[in-house]
Amino acid sequence: MSHSIKWLGHAACQITTSSGCVILIDPWITGNPSCPVKKEEIGKVDVILVTHDHSDHMGSDIPDLVKDTGATVIAQPELAGALQEAGVSAENIIYGMGMNIGGQVEVAGVKVVMTQAFHSGTAGEAVGYIVILEDGKTVYHAGDTGIFASMELLAKIYNIDLALLPIGSVFVMDPLQAAYSLTLLKPGKVVPIHYKTFPILVQDAGEFVKLAGEKAPEVQVAVLQPGEEVLL
Numbered sequence: 001m002s003h004s005i006k007w008l009g010h011a012a013c014q015i016t017t018s019s020g021c022v023i024l025i026d027p028w029i030t031g032n033p034s035c036p037v038k039k040e041e042i043g044k045v046d047v048i049l050v051t052h053d054h055s056d057h058m059g060s061d062i063p064d065l066v067k068d069t070g071a072t073v074i075a076q077p078e079l080a081g082a083l084q085e086a087g088v089s090a091e092n093i094i095y096g097m098g099m100n101i102g103g104q105v106e107v108a109g110v111k112v113v114m115t116q117a118f119h120s121g122t123a124g125e126a127v128g129y130i131v132i133l134e135d136g137k138t139v140y141h142a143g144d145t146g147i148f149a150s151m152e153l154l155a156k157i158y159n160i161d162l163a164l165l166p167i168g169s170v171f172v173m174d175p176l177q178a179a180y181s182l183t184l185l186k187p188g189k190v191v192p193i194h195y196k197t198f199p200i201l202v203q204d205a206g207e208f209v210k211l212a213g214e215k216a217p218e219v220q221v222a223v224l225q226p227g228e229e230v231l232l
């Protein structure tokens with residue numbers, strides 16, 4: 001059995017592991033023009049990871065998703081506090097208070113590491129996540145970020161099998177930075193995300209695919225349509 005990593009449009013991703021654990025990352029479902037599913041169609045969720053509190057990442061569905069599924073939410077403490085004010089029970093937040101950059105937690109059979117990201121946020125800072133699945137396969141969701149040199153350290157420590165990288169420019173890495181980041185992260189595969197959703201963002205993955213082929217030809221690039229998945 002393989003793990004499935006499905007792109008739900010923008011930065012929203014759904015990992016379903018080979019043993020059935022479901023992890024949602026940045027579940028902006030309602031109001032996301034690229035998202036092919038409705039909140040009610042998401043089904044089972046075990047873990048929700050939130051990279052930061054911008055509305056195109058945190059969205060408005062997390063309190064309902066938690067009520068419907070009993071999922072455990074992982075976020076920085078400040079953001080976890082904001083989620084509690086929005087109606088998420090402390091019982092559904094990792095350790096009742098959240099976690100922070102550098103830490104690793106184990107939940108529902110997977111390990112989650114919070115990583116740095118260079119971006120902004122209102123409650124807490126923007127972060128990324130490394131998710132280590134039951135069999136050791138490793139997925140990196142960069143969140144919203146520009147390129148940073150210590151991506152190289154993440155590669156050395158975690159051996160990334162799949163990277164979910166923003167390429168849309170304006171608020172995040174542009175195709176050039178995202179392609180260059182592959183030389184630091186050295187993932188087996190990459191899925192470009194965080195583009196096309198808004199008119200001001202890069203509108204297709206073509207330039208990223210071309211640059212990735214030049215800078216890191218050994219990395220397999222998987223360009224998905226929202227709703228499509230890559231197997232790991």
Ligand SMILES: [Zn+2]
Pocket residue numbers: 052054057119120144171
């Ligand atoms: Zn943002």
